[in-house]
Amino acid sequence: MKEMKVDAIRNGTVIDHIPAGKSWQVTEILKIHGAPLLVGVNLSSRKFGRKDLIKIEDHELSLAEANSIALIAPQASISIIREFEIAEKITVTIPSEIVELIVCPNPNCVTNSEPVLTRFATGGPSPGPGGSVSVSCTYCEKRYRVEDVRIRV
Ligand SMILES: [Zn+2]
Structure with a gap:
């Protein structure tokens, strides 16, 4: 099965390796309803079998926001994109x-x-x-x- 291609974003955040089917919960928790979202659901992943992926345009996730989704997606990998390049990676940590x-x-x-x-x-x-x-x-x-x-x- 081919991996779905999602358009690249210029500036914003990519949240990858969300457990399949959990992307809606992640967007609900983040409450970033204003920003344009690209959501890939049930993509194939070598690491997890199936995964969801979210791209958020023109919004850089803060560390606090990243940690707030840790419950739903503890293994998510978060990349901050600036001018189509990965500028920063955020590691999700589960708050105690x-x-x-x-x-x-x-x-x-x-x-x-x-x-x-x-x-x-x-x-x-x-x-x-x-x-x-x-x-x-x-x-x-x-x-x-x-x-x-x-x-x-
Ligand atoms: Zn109780």
């Missing part, structure tokens, strides 16, 4: 604590009945391709795979 972004799946958790921000501590990605991050709620101390929690977008 995630505030507000995750909804606790435990119906008895205080965060679902009281107006408190959720806080989750993260565990590292599990080994292997597409390995996911585990998160544990600071309030009810339950641990979840990141696929099993709802991300507030």
Whole structure:
């Protein structure tokens, strides 16, 4: 199967190696609805089998923005493009604590009945391709795979 070619961008950001099917969540989290996006879905990848890719025109991702997508795409590779060249590469790091972004799946958790921000501590990605991050709620101390929690977008 041939890899789909996505047009080159002059200035902006390329987010590669997003797990297949997760690109919409990444764009939701980044909230960059104003910038033109090129999204490649379900592309073939030697490393992961299938992947998504996002190109954002005229927007350079900040380190904080890059880290905010770590939950969804911990192995994403992010390149800042200037004048069609890769000017910078950003390595995604998973923050040790995630505030507000995750909804606790435990119906008895205080965060679902009281107006408190959720806080989750993260565990590292599990080994292997597409390995996911585990998160544990600071309030009810339950641990979840990141696929099993709802991300507030
Ligand atoms: Zn909880």
